[in-house]
Amino acid sequence: MVLAAAGTGKTSVMVAKILDLVDRKIASPSQILTMAYNKSAATELDERLSEKAQKSNVHLEERPQISTFHALGRKILQESGIDTRLSQLTQDSDKLDIWVSRWLQTYLLKHFDKLPTLIEMIAPPIDPMSYRSAAAFQRYQRDNTFSTIKGEKVKGFQELLIANYLFIKGVEYEYEPQYPVKQRVSAGVDYRPDFYLPQADVYLEHFGISRDGSTRIDIDSVKYNSDIEWKRQFHESNGTKLVETYHYNWVEGTLNNRLDSLISELEIPAHPKNKDEILKHINESDYISDGAKILRKCLSAIRSEGLSPAAIFQRLTHNDIIDAKSTTDLLTQLHDDYIEEHRSNDSIDFDDMINLATEVVASDEFIPSWSQILIDEFQDISASRMKLITTIIEKSKTKPALTVVGDDWQSIYRFSGGKLELTTRFPDLIGSYSETKLQKTFRYNNSIAKTAGLFVMENPEQYQKQIQTHTVVDTPQVYLLDDKKNGKDALETKIYEVVSKIRSHDSQG
Template sequence: MNAEQRVIVTPTFWGKFFGKIKSVELQQNKVIVTDKKNNITEHDLGKTFDFPAIQKSFFGTKLFFKDDSTEVVLSKLAKKQTDSLLLEIEKVVASNIKVKVKEGFQHFANLAENQYLRDSDIPTLNDRVRLSVLSYGDNKEHFQKYFDESLVKKIQYISSLFPVNAINAQTIRKEYEQHVLNHRKHFFDVIESNPLTEQQRLSVIRNNDINMVLAAAGTGKTSVMVAKALDLIDSGACKSEDILILAYNRDAATELSERLQERAREANLDLENSPSISTFHALGRRIIKECGKSVHLSKFAEDPMKLDRWFNKWLEDYIKEDPDNLAKFIQLAYQPIDPFQFKTKEEYDRYVNDNDYRTLQGERVRGYQELLIANWLFSHSVEYEYEPRYVSKRRIEIGFDYKPDFSLGDGVYLEHFGIDRQGRTRADINAQEYNANIQRKRELHAEHNTTLLETYHYNWVENTLYKRLEQLMNEQFIPLKPKSQQEILDALNESGIFKENKNRYLKCLQAIRTERLDYQQILKRLTDAKIVYAKEYATLLMRIHDAYVKELRSANEIDFDDMILLATQLVKTGEFKPKWKHILVDEFQDISMARLELLKEIYTKGPRPIWTVVGDDWQSIYRFSGGKLEVTTRFNDMVGSHTLSKLEKTYRYNNSIADTAGQFIMQNPEQYQKNVVTHTKVADSCVHLYDSHVVKDEKSEANISLKASAILKLIRQKAPEATVAILARYRYLLEDAKSVIKDKNVKFWTFHGSKGLEADYCILLGFFQGKVGFPNQNKEEAVVEALLPMLDSFPHSEERRLFYVALTRAKKESYLIADANAPSEFINELLSPKYKIDIVSKRFQERYRTIFKCNECSTGYFVMKQGKFGQFYSCTSGEVCRSSPRICEKCGSPSVDTASMSICQNPNCQNSFPICDKCGRPMRLREGKFGKFWGCSGYGIKDDPCSNTRKYFI
């Protein structure tokens, strides 16, 4: 309405007599009301967003409108005049609403169309478009009447998304993504040597407050990191100096920097400056330096050997300063365990395999209680021999020559029997038979005039074992002379116990520093892990930690952990003000809590930065250095709401390797599910399983390195120019392979070191059982494990991820070498048809494997070994399994002894021969005056004859 135009409304006949209004006038967006006393009231419509309304009656028209938020009612007005006034007020309100709607459109464009909608912007967006949406919802007819079609369609679209919740935000983001994908298509086509995949492009353009990119092996996560940084610069979203890129280590940072510069040149992008690409430690040092703090990096951080030497001396001094400290050190060297807690033989066998109980004298014993006895004897200068041959070759248990636990010399033997006071045994042992064997042993000693000393499991339970030993020694007049502290310390060094525990405590120190644990937290973790002597461990570990920190402080030095913690504190207190607008983090699956806290402070204190993390939970393999996979698998809980992208298309390896590796890793429900799609498709399996046996000098033997060499020759025959890598869990296996394989074009990688690398063909070694097998089954590190970041409960979860890393290094084919007679758990699993691997060797067939299965323990297999007296079979469980079958004379398979026969385990052979049920020697068919009979072949042995005979039956 023009300023000159005026609309005047007067009252009706009834209004003049019974009303209060003289006139109503609309003038310059104001409704001016004059009453009969000529008092004037002005109602400003400048902030009115509600359309007016009228109500007609016999007495006149009633007008309703709002002055800002106050409702005004004017009654008994002339009808036609009021209609005109209504129309003019509608125009004013429509104009007001149009301004607000366009403001709302602009906010919507700024927050949801011109950028990726951020979670933190959703409340602001809802607030800024609320008025527009509500106005439209209440006044759709007026919108059609006063606004053009494009504006109405726009408000309808925004209204359909209001309020913006998770579902509506997804719709908004998808439209944004489609627009940017089209608009930036050329950039994404040329920024890498190959056009980016759609998943890579989406990972680049998604800029929520927090973004996670999960990248399967070989899917181009580095390409995403580089393309994202360059896209931000090229699109004008930010400058180079606004970007911080964090890499896991120095090599990765260098690779990212070189790759970014190279791709910028190839794409003709002019970079005035490069983004800041740094490791976490370098970032920490930069923050500390910029805050003017003078610190020096510890000599321990720069040279681990100096830390080892310092701690070696500190630990020796600690032991020497108090006799109690020596006793505590020995006490804490091994975890006590009650064998009666095991319910099955399988459980007990695993315990025996996984625990290396080494005595002060240096031999390995089978259990914790035997360790205590051996160490007590040694500490009191009682000479002993562990599990010696008895004076006479006799058998108490079927298949085994009798070997007492300890020989103390002069015909005195000591047996430790695993029974309680009621004669009960471990759950998997037949108590009646066990007690009968105890009686047979007593009778055997009586027969040969040797002395049998007995200790019992219940002595240990009742804490009277040492008292019992002292009593037995006194009864036999065996002198007890406590060794000096220095003698025991020397024994600790010579047996390797000191070094082994020193290394364990250093690992504990690293875990405590990385996890930032105080005494109470250490104690809680150890207690929760059911560590015996948790309080004693916590006390010693805290003392080690405090001594380490004191050493650092005395030299005015900090270590890498201090560097991160100090930098975090400087950001938190505001001394350092981060200015980065975009933070990109590589290898996030291996992040520690300390690094995460630094990131959070930078994110919180920065100028609303956007934080993007890239990683692969399937490749989290650095828990031992503080990597906390839980941050990735529980990202929403531990970091916050985020946008998740997945990179699932790989150009590295084929569908055979992808299917085998993917199915293997996804057996663990804690891992993210991914559907890896490969560019290369093959029909046959490219994961081959070979056994480690080779024929050498007309003999078959297990030799991993020779088998790897043979496989390498096959590869070279079909692909002479191909790249080949040999991988192993442990470096010593690679050294063995290097001594055999002289091909200079072959790469040698540990499984951990292979991460990020690739080769056409890969040969994987070391799939056997035990402490240095794969998966690693070393349970001696229970204390360290308790202090490390929490691990999910799935068996061998990190070792499983390590296998995934190793298997996915191959671009074309992967070769696994394992001993069919002693395969690891992983090989046993891969033999399942669902993995569809190529099982090259027939030795892995179940029928063949049963021939070599150990009859004594639950996990071992018989393998042929070469000794100084020739070949022999032993169990892969090692010294803890007593089984050592004979070699079948007909087929060479293991021949296992029963009470009176030795029977070949090969079902196609089943050769058998009689053995002596007293001493186990072969029986010979002899002729006597009453006919043929079986006589022991030990009959004529001078020192230990056996005259046992048995009837001969035709």
């Protein structure tokens, strides 16, 4: 394993390794398999190899195979007589979006009871009280949108549940209506209760407190409980009726029961929506498009990592997904139907190129003959790609040597299946190995190196490195960007200013 920091010459290492193997006659070019992350990287590596071979007077009687993983998989399948026609869903992302959206609509029609599962996938039901820092909770709020079946944007998951409950029960409601003007003006506040139920002329507040009155970490519990009392007195003094639900109702699983009791006590006529009415609103809302986006990501992870239903369930459970069993059922059905779509059209996708190739090698339908395997950008390798490589090693006529080059500090492809732990836990996967660190960079200065290193090495899973830089400065070169202007958000303006400044120092603009 060669751990090469940014700007230390990873590509040069790969080129030198290939030429050294050929020059010392350790392997012929045809016995060397070199893996690049993508097509452009493979092309660059091939060009650099030709250039360096000429300068070094190393004669390459034939070209070593420099390939992407998909191209390698396709080659193995083709040589094994397997059709490698790509499906339309793989070649056109818009068609895949449409297919997943239609699949979801059909699935809900057949499995209407899975609607809560879909909602929880779109808006994760995390207990606000579980957060240990205000920043963590605010990040959760910022990263998630809470949309009701009616299409309203509400502030949190529990309000979403209440709104959807009222809608499904056929109880009219308004979300965060303005309290009557006269009372608001006299009180000197712009008071907006959570819900108003016009059929009973009643206001409903959902209070975020536990049974002991405690609140989430970013809220002053004393003030919050004082505000609750103020609201109760405010309604009483103005002759309006207030009913209440609480965070602990949701925690204890009694929120729906509490709402049932309130609707009954208030004698509000309920006209429950039927399945068709609910699905009509679902199809017209953002639920289908938002759900389809999430399902595409899940499908990609399942495909790229070759996850079984048991592995899906384990991962969901590990990430504290409340209804992991139901979510596993949904994702497994999506994957099964996706596979069947390909089979019915005699086509494959990019993941099939790797997964099927692994099966072909494992079953001895393809016998590898490489004696040297080199992998570039190893930090971004996925579980399925690594399985293909280990299967090739196991099934080769001669056990090939494996050389991997990468930088765990630059792992950025987790969204497409990259698994950093295959790098950081390399000994557990491979066993005995040698490790070399390239720590002198020619790309950036010592100020940037120090700042980046302090940040990355906060993660104990990362390899510890002491980066040396060719360029040394004695003044700070890392700056924080204030994205405010006159107290207002101005990120776009600030970015434009930075880009303009960079261009002013570039001769080509």
